[in-house]
Structures are given as structure tokens and as C-alpha cells.
Amino acid sequence: MDEKWMKLAIEMAKSTLGQTSPNPAVGAVVVKDGRAVGMGAHLKSGEGHAEVNALKQAGDEAEGATIYVTLEPCSHYGKTPPCADLIIEKGLKRVVIASVDSNPLVSGNGIRKLEDAGIEVTTAVLKEEALQLNEFFFHHMKSKKPFVTLKAAMTLDGKIATESGDSKWITSTEAREDVHFDRHLHDAILVGSNTVKADDPALTTRLPNGGISPVRIILDTQLSIDSSAKVLTDGAAPTWVICGKGASQERESQFTQADHVRVLRMEKESIEIPELLSVLGDEKILSVYVEGGSKVHGAFLDQKLFDRLILYMAPKIIGNASAKSVFNGTGVEVMNEAPGLIFEEVKLLGRDLKLLARLEER
Ligand code: NDP
Numbered sequence: 001m002d003e004k005w006m007k008l009a010i011e012m013a014k015s016t017l018g019q020t021s022p023n024p025a026v027g028a029v030v031v032k033d034g035r036a037v038g039m040g041a042h043l044k045s046g047e048g049h050a051e052v053n054a055l056k057q058a059g060d061e062a063e064g065a066t067i068y069v070t071l072e073p074c075s076h077y078g079k080t081p082p083c084a085d086l087i088i089e090k091g092l093k094r095v096v097i098a099s100v101d102s103n104p105l106v107s108g109n110g111i112r113k114l115e116d117a118g119i120e121v122t123t124a125v126l127k128e129e130a131l132q133l134n135e136f137f138f139h140h141m142k143s144k145k146p147f148v149t150l151k152a153a154m155t156l157d158g159k160i161a162t163e164s165g166d167s168k169w170i171t172s173t174e175a176r177e178d179v180h181f182d183r184h185l186h187d188a189i190l191v192g193s194n195t196v197k198a199d200d201p202a203l204t205t206r207l208p209n210g211g212i213s214p215v216r217i218i219l220d221t222q223l224s225i226d227s228s229a230k231v232l233t234d235g236a237a238p239t240w241v242i243c244g245k246g247a248s249q250e251r252e253s254q255f256t257q258a259d260h261v262r263v264l265r266m267e268k269e270s271i272e273i274p275e276l277l278s279v280l281g282d283e284k285i286l287s288v289y290v291e292g293g294s295k296v297h298g299a300f301l302d303q304k305l306f307d308r309l310i311l312y313m314a315p316k317i318i319g320n321a322s323a324k325s326v327f328n329g330t331g332v333e334v335m336n337e338a339p340g341l342i343f344e345e346v347k348l349l350g351r352d353l354k355l356l357a358r359l360e361e362r
């Protein structure tokens with residue numbers, strides 16, 4: 001029975017993925033005498049936690065009940081008072097937890113507080129599912145850097161554009177809708193300056209029913225993209241242009257005339273990926289969806305600074321060597337230097353294949 005109720009709590013949390021960052025997605029179900037008497041999820045950073053919402057619905061029924069929570073209840077004063085205190089105050093008898101919060105302010109303290117108050121606590125129910133659910137959150141908590149996904153749409157021969165630079169469209173609408181959902185799930189989307197120059201992309205989330213647009217990050221050492229580029233003028237989502245130490249101040253003032261644009265200057269003349277990831281981690285970007293092009297993907301690949309690779313493969317062939325491939329980095333000289341990847345998922349989307357692979361170790 002514990003798993004049944006926890007599954008429901010996880011489903012609720014799952015439905016809020018992409019909208020709670022930098023907080024984790026959390027779901028809670030209050031159960032009394034085999035009936036659900038309250039359900040809730042955390043909907044947005046700064047707003048009520050899942051436990052608060054579920055307990056509000058349970059009202060007086062909370063007394064003597066069991067609460068199923070996907071993440072250890074918080075024990076510290078953040079933007080809201082501690083949930084562990086609320087659970088004690090409402091007289092719950094038992095708390096079932098899927099994953100322990102790795103936030104050092106919470107880790108184990110929530111559980112201890114509940115146990116000290118005489119509440120029975122069970123942990124690790126559907127733990128793997130709960131860890132998977134908040135993978136970006138746990139990764140950032142541990143490494144202080146964002147979780148990095150490299151994504152590309154390619155042909156069967158591994159090309160991302162024709163020799164003339166045409167890339168609209170390689171994949172079908174089904175695959176492109178999947179990409180838009182992934183944009184909604186991530187905190188930031190990242191491309192190189194050449195992609196902006198070649199395609200002038202909007203880089204927003206455009207799903208049939210809306211969705212959240214991530215921060216748009218452009219790697220542009222000299223602030224060389226056209227000041228009329230959509231990402232600089234449309235105000236549709238925040239845009240952060242990353243540049244080298246020596247980039248023109250005048251260009252910076254031009255770009256930042258628009259309220260949604262920030263320019264982030266690196267410490268060196270060039271943009272180094274490790275420094276970039278540290279800066280983004282400090283800015284509370286928990287996940288980055290890297291959309292290319294070849295040089296940017298090549299840079300992340302060469303340094304093995306990514307966690308996951310998503311390739312959409314269309315049943316099309318461009319057929320010459322001069323068209324751009326997914327990766328244009330230094331590459332490896334011998335096969336056994338190639339980064340070890342493990343396929344995790346293969347799916348047919350419309351007429352395209354979606355391939356998901358993970359780096360064996362990082
Ligand atoms: P990129 O879009 O990868 O941009 C590369 C540029 O980014 C560099 O030349 C550099 O320019 C800047 N940059 C800054 N810092 C770094 C860094 N650390 N590592 C790498 N680049 C950095 O260029 P490509 O020409 O390789 O690819 C563009 C093409 O890819 C376009 O034709 C586009 O249509 C296609 N494309 C296809 C996609 C697909 O999924 N099919 C997706 C995205 C693009 P600077 O010196 O100015 O900073």
C-alpha cells in the first residue's frame with residue numbers, strides 16, 4: 001500500500017516538472033483509514049510546499065493520518081515555515097518519504113525532528129523514482145553546477161545542416177514538439193553565436209498549450225551577433241549573452257538596453273566551459289539544454305562536460321562531407337579515447353528516432 005500512495009504523490013510531482021525550479025518538484029498525499037483525504041504538490045518557488053497544500057485539504061482529518069511525501073519534509077525556515085513543524089502540529093501519526101533531501105539545511109534533520117516528536121517515519125519508498133524525478137535538483141545540490149543535456153536534430157549521416165546552412169526542418173513535428181517539452185523542463189537553453197547568426201532562432205517554448213520558456217544563453221565571445229536578433233529584441237524570455245573579458249563595452253550597453261538581456265563577462269578573453277558552468281550554477285541554473293551548433297557541441301564533448309545526449313535522427317541523408325556534423329570539436333585520435341556512452345532509450349517519434357544516451361562517468 002505504501003508504494004501505491006507514493007506512486008500517486010510522484011505522479012503529482014511529475015506533473016509540475018519544469019515549473020518549480022530552483023526548488024524540486026514534490027508531491028504529497030494524506031491518507032486516513034485507507035482513503036486519500038488530502039493531496040498537494042509544490043507549484044512554484046516561494047509558494048506553499050506540497051505538504052502544506054495536502055494538509056490544508058485534509059483539514060481535521062490530518063490527525064492520526066499518514067502523509068506520503070516524495071522528498072524529506074523541510075526543517076528550516078526558508079521562504080515558508082518548516083513542513084516538519086506543521087506535520088507535528090497537525091498530529092499526523094506516520095510519515096512515509098521517498099528520497100532524503102540532499103540540501104545540507106534539511107538532510108536528515110526533517111526526519112529527526114519528526115521522530116523526536118514520536119512520529120513513525122518510513123524512508124526510501126520508491127526512492128529511485130523520486131531521485132530520477134528531481135535529477136537536475138540533486139545534481140546541482142551535489143556539484144553546484146547545472147545538469148547538461150546536449151541535444152541535436154540530425155540526418156542518418158549525422159548532419160545538422162546542409163552545406164549551404166539550411167536546417168529547417170530536419171525532423172518531423174512530433175520530434176520538434178518533444179524538443180519544446182524539454183525546453184519547458186530545463187532552466188536554460190544554450191547555443192553558439194553562429195547558430196544565432198545563421199538561423200535567428202526564437203529559442204522559446206512553443207507547445208500547443210503554452211509552457212515555460214527557459215533562459216536563453218548565447219556564447220558570443222565578442223558580442224558579435226546582430227543587435228536586431230530575435231533573442232535580443234523579442235522580450236519573450238530572459239537572454240544572457242556570455243562574452244569574453246575584452247568584449248566591447250559599447251556593444252554591451254547596446255544589448256542591455258532591452259530589459260530582458262544580460263551580458264555576463266567571463267574572466268578570460270575566451271569562454272571556457274568549466275567557468276561558464278560554475279557561473280550558471282551560482283546563478284541557480286539547475287539544468288542546461290545545449291542545442292548546438294557543431295562547435296558548441298564539440299566543445300562540451302571534448303571536455304566531457306555533459307551528462308546526457310539526446311539525438312533526434314531523421315530518415316534523411318544529406319550525403320556530403322562538407323555539411324556540418326553534430327560535433328565539430330578536436331575529437332579523438334583512437335577509438336578507445338572516445339567518451340563512453342550508454343544508450344538509455346530509443347523511441348520512434350513520428351518518422352524519426354529519438355536516441356537518449358548518458359555519459360558513463362563524469
Ligand atoms: P555554433 O552555433 O556552435 O557557434 C560556434 C561559435 O560559438 C564559435 O565560433 C564561437 O564564436 C562561439 N563560442 C564561444 N565560446 C565557445 C566555446 N567555448 N566553444 C564553442 N563555441 C564557442 O556554430 P556552428 O557553425 O558549429 O553551427 C551552426 C550551424 O548549426 C548552423 O548552420 C545551424 O543551422 C546549425 N544548427 C543545427 C541544429 C540542429 O539540431 N540540427 C541546432 C543548432 C544549430 P565567437 O568566437 O563569436 O564567440
Ligand code: ZN
Pocket residue numbers: 049050051073074081082083084
Ligand atoms: Zn517544506
